Amino acid sequence: MQLLDGRITAEGIRKELALAVQERKRNGKKIPHLAAILVGNDGGSLTYVGAKVKACDQIGFESTLIRYDDSVPEDILLAKVHALNEDKSIDGFIVQLPLPAHIDELKITQAIDPKKDVDGFHPVNLGNMVLNLPGFLPATPAGILELMKRNNIETEGKNCVIIGRSNIVGTPLSIMLGRNANPGNCTVTLAHSRTQNLQEICLKADILIAAIGQPDFVTADMVREGAVIIDVGTTRVEDLSRARGWRLKGDVDFDNVAPKCSYITPVPGGVGPMTIASLMINTLKAMELKGK
């Protein structure tokens, strides 16, 4: 069994992007600038946005963090999105999800200019993904593909089972892994809460991807000997042995699954860092798509 180490792979990507920034500087080109809007004080969201800002620093991207109290009215947030759409100094931006219940997430994500939608959540970008047209790929699926590519995981002709059909991971990932590309050309099965005989289906998988947010959902008896395992889950579970009182837990029962498989992503340190790396790749791409 080999670890698919997202931290090391993401570190390699950051170094490449840092070189690209230096090259841009030498050529008098604009430095990519990512903005992030964070509403409220959710611990997970604070961590994710903090990691994104830090990645910008390491690479040499400019960044702007805009914070609102969780009582911010929807129209104020919408107005900020429109302002960022118009702001020529900002190349791409994200609104960290989830948002408070009184704000319509879809309305917000759809208000983002698709050309600055570096999270890849806008319908235009998802449609371009389906049609294999230029645009922003959603960050987590794109990070998973990048992780496989950079670790020489063969995908062509492989049976791939994805558990979980969310709009931001499972569903777009199923399309990206199935299309005629590299990575890609998998025979993808998308499983979900209504799937019957899940164990039987999973046992056929050369590549098994869990993205449901249920700790230890994938057990060893669901995994074929030698499979590649990608764990997208990051649930906080109580852990009183740690000062903060919790730790992150994936969707895969790592200890029992790891000995059976050829490759496996750890949690944390697998898909998470790759999601952030994808966001950075998209931010640079935002400039290239503009021809800048």
Added chain:
Amino acid sequence: MQLLDGRITAEGIRKELALAVQERKRNGKKIPHLAAILVGNDGGSLTYVGAKVKACDQIGFESTLIRYDDSVPEDILLAKVHALNEDKSIDGFIVQLPLPAHIDELKITQAIDPKKDVDGFHPVNLGNMVLNLPGFLPATPAGILELMKRNNIETEGKNCVIIGRSNIVGTPLSIMLGRNANPGNCTVTLAHSRTQNLQEICLKADILIAAIGQPDFVTADMVREGAVIIDVGTTRVEDLSRARGWRLKGDVDFDNVAPKCSYITPVPGGVGPMTIASLMINTLKAMELKGK
């Protein structure tokens, strides 16, 4: 074995739509108006567009058929698309594909206003489909779902295998059948030219859908006893016994597969009429989405 008769099902839809038109008339509302652009004289395209115009007549929709010689320059065609986008009398329109080689199909389909894109080919409509947002569903996949729904084919929890990953049938259909809806909630596997062990995969299918355009590709030994078979193929094969010299052939070896399955679509008379019915449903929807 029961035939899934697209002609009869489409006839029922046309009657419902005709009633909706009469209701609109009584209420002084606008009558839906579909326009179609046809370039050149391809026999298949002539037949399809003719059937669409005829369906409009039967329902009571207004229709406009715009024909160009196959030498028409791309910019003339684009200008017509823009004119139809602006024309308030036209509620929806299609550009019949394929187009001659000197015209960029993607450029044309992307120029269509998504609000008038009743074929559902525009990236915005495909993105809305992925996110389960209001918009136009691509006509052939939507027709297949409608055919199953109106013939009480249960989809929830079923294993569905789709062969062929085209942008207009296989790929969007895989998403539509997998999502949380009715019809939907299938566990979908999308197979294609790089798939290995296709026979084994097909034998697991409760619902098997062939959309590759290769006559007789699906043979009886690929079909599970009692499966539902949907045949999207319509290839013209030589048939000198007919005056026109050809007949339509599906992707399924009908004669040998039919005895094994619970339901099967004939070719012609299965998916084809449903595609046209979907286009009509979308044309009415174009008005409703506008709130007219």
